[in-house]
Amino acid sequence: EIVLTQSPGTLSLSPGERATLSCRASQSISSxxxxxxxxxxxxxxxxxxxxxxxxxxxIPDRFSGxxxxxxxxxxxxxxxxxxxxxxxxxxxxxxxxxxxxGTKVEIK
Amino acid sequence: xxxxxxxxxEMKKPGASVKVSCKASGYTFTSYFMHWVRQAPGQGLEWxxxxxxxxxxxxxxxxxxxxxxxxRDTSTSTVYMELxxxxxxxxxxxxxxxREISGYMYYWxxxxxxxxxx
Numbered sequence: 001e002i003v004l005t006q007s008p009g010t011l012s013l014s015p016g017e018r019a020t021l022s023c024r025a026s027q028s029i030s031s032x033x034x035x036x037x038x039x040x041x042x043x044x045x046x047x048x049x050x051x052x053x054x055x056x057x058x059i060p061d062r063f064s065g066x067x068x069x070x071x072x073x074x075x076x077x078x079x080x081x082x083x084x085x086x087x088x089x090x091x092x093x094x095x096x097x098x099x100x101x102g103t104k105v106e107i108k
Numbered sequence: 109x110x111x112x113x114x115x116x117x118e119m120k121k122p123g124a125s126v127k128v129s130c131k132a133s134g135y136t137f138t139s140y141f142m143h144w145v146r147q148a149p150g151q152g153l154e155w156x157x158x159x160x161x162x163x164x165x166x167x168x169x170x171x172x173x174x175x176x177x178x179x180r181d182t183s184t185s186t187v188y189m190e191l192x193x194x195x196x197x198x199x200x201x202x203x204x205x206x207r208e209i210s211g212y213m214y215y216w217x218x219x220x221x222x223x224x225x226x
Contacts, residue, residue, distance in 0.1 A: 044216040092211035
């Protein structure tokens with residue numbers, strides 16, 4: 001099973017600042033089968049990024065993904081109050097998909 | 109438009125079983141696999157398994173092997189997830205999520221809260 005470790009656990013930033021979230025895999029993820037999801041309180045997860053760097057339909061260009069192999073990053077260029085959420089990375093390159101434990105983004 | 113509508117909240121006693129449904133609409137049901145993912149209160153997302161609605165084949169996470177059964181009914185475009193021998197640690201919101209062609213999960217159900225308590 002591929003273990004995904006996200007850091008930091010919590011990120012507290014002011015509106016307009018840049019957020020950088022990390023996701024590290026225990027082994028290389030094939031073909032960059034790495035996705036990022038946003039989950040707001042009381043809601044189902046929402047796909048932000050797939051294939052490590054492709055924005056899903058309707059996702060603002062403030063959100064960007066990068067990385068390959070075992071190290072991946074989600075960046076939010078200009079934080080807005082609505083970005084308050086928990087962000088999860090997920091690998092779907094193996095027969096058993098796994099999620100990271102999540103990074104909570106707080107808005108100061 | 110694609111919709112995944114799940115059954116309502118359930119309250120079960122330890123040792124019982126629960127069966128959660130996920131009714132799909134807006135697309136060809138047999139063309140996309142369906143995942144089940146759960147989330148305990150205040151915790152992260154946990155993948156449980158996947159079913160191919162076309163042939164009914166399944167792949168379960170090792171943690172749930174022997175306790176989970178995923179089935180489908182093509183006549184009603186519905187997938188089911190049954191979890192047996194429930195314990196308090198199974199208290200969670202259970203989601204169905206469609207597997208897109210490339211593998212990620214785009215469409216999600218609204219979630220079903222299962223509470224296990226004596």
